[in-house]
Amino acid sequence: MSSPNQSAQNLGRYRATLETVAQHAASSQFLNDWSAIRITDPAIKAKLAEFGHQPYIATAPLLYVFVIDEHRNARIAERKGIDPASDEFHLKYSYRFTQAQNDAVLALHAMETAAYSLGLGCVILGSLLNNIPGLIDVLNLPEYTYPVLGLAIGKPDQNPTVKPRMPxxxxxxxxxxxxxxxxxxxxxxxxxxxxxxxxxxxxxxxxxxxxxxxxxxxxRQDVSHQTLLDKAAAQGFRLDQ
Ligand SMILES: Cc1cc2nc3c(=O)[nH]c(=O)nc-3n(C[C@H](O)[C@H](O)[C@H](O)COP(=O)(O)O)c2cc1C
Incomplete structure (x- = not known):
């Protein structure tokens, strides 16, 4: 069996293709309001595995966290004389937040589909959101950014039958x-x-x-620790508007 490092090297040749595919996903009003953080640092991978309660995240050969990113656009708007802290800056409101979330998911899904077509296996990782403040901290996510989902990519060593689909x-x-x-x-x-x-x-x-x-x-599962409003507010978003 190859070590996680060898696997990461082997998958490295797919990286550029997968990232290019994600960048070709559609973006609402061409705001390009998502970013993806490629996690290569074993210490950060280990932290994410801990947040997700899924140890294999630590050995995922390719690992990404897709984030809503209005930070870049805030900086761009600022250069055009718009104060992101003012009410004039609308990219922090709920409509833009959900649009950016859509864009991030479309990009992640494009990458996932491309990875499958290359014979790779993927797991979408909602489990990282078990600890949103921790994730924001460890990824150093600035104002007007917010984590959406992770994507682990590797070489599948199982071939499960497809889960039944709803009629x-x-x-x-x-x-x-x-x-x-x-x-x-x-x-x-x-x-x-x-x-x-x-x-x-x-x-x-x-x-x-x-x-x-x-x-x-x-x-009936209590998901109150995952509520959005306060955590998004801490990142500068105003989802009540
Ligand atoms: C939004 C979303 C979040 C998910 N989060 C996780 C996760 O944290 N851990 C996990 O093992 N699978 C998670 N999954 C499921 C895997 O990605 C799964 O491999 C994928 O849905 C395909 O397998 P299936 O057809 O057996 O569902 C998630 C799926 C989605 C759509």
């Missing part, structure tokens, strides 16, 4: 949202069965919970 009619509607909410759930029990029969390689010894059970469990 098409439960997720695709025509023209308007269906008034008959129960109709949308007609095929739920069949889907529950199918999901329950699926064995996740990450927990190969037990079947996955039925979809309904997963939703019920997650719907």
């Amino acid at each position: 098409h009619t439960m997720q695709f509607f025509e023209n308007t949202y269906p008034a008959d909410a129960d109709g949308v759930l007609d095929q739920l029990s069949a889907f529950d069965e199918e999901v329950h029969r699926y064995y996740d390689l990450r927990q190969a010894d037990r079947p996955v919970d039925a979809f309904s059970d997963q939703v019920a469990t997650i719907s």
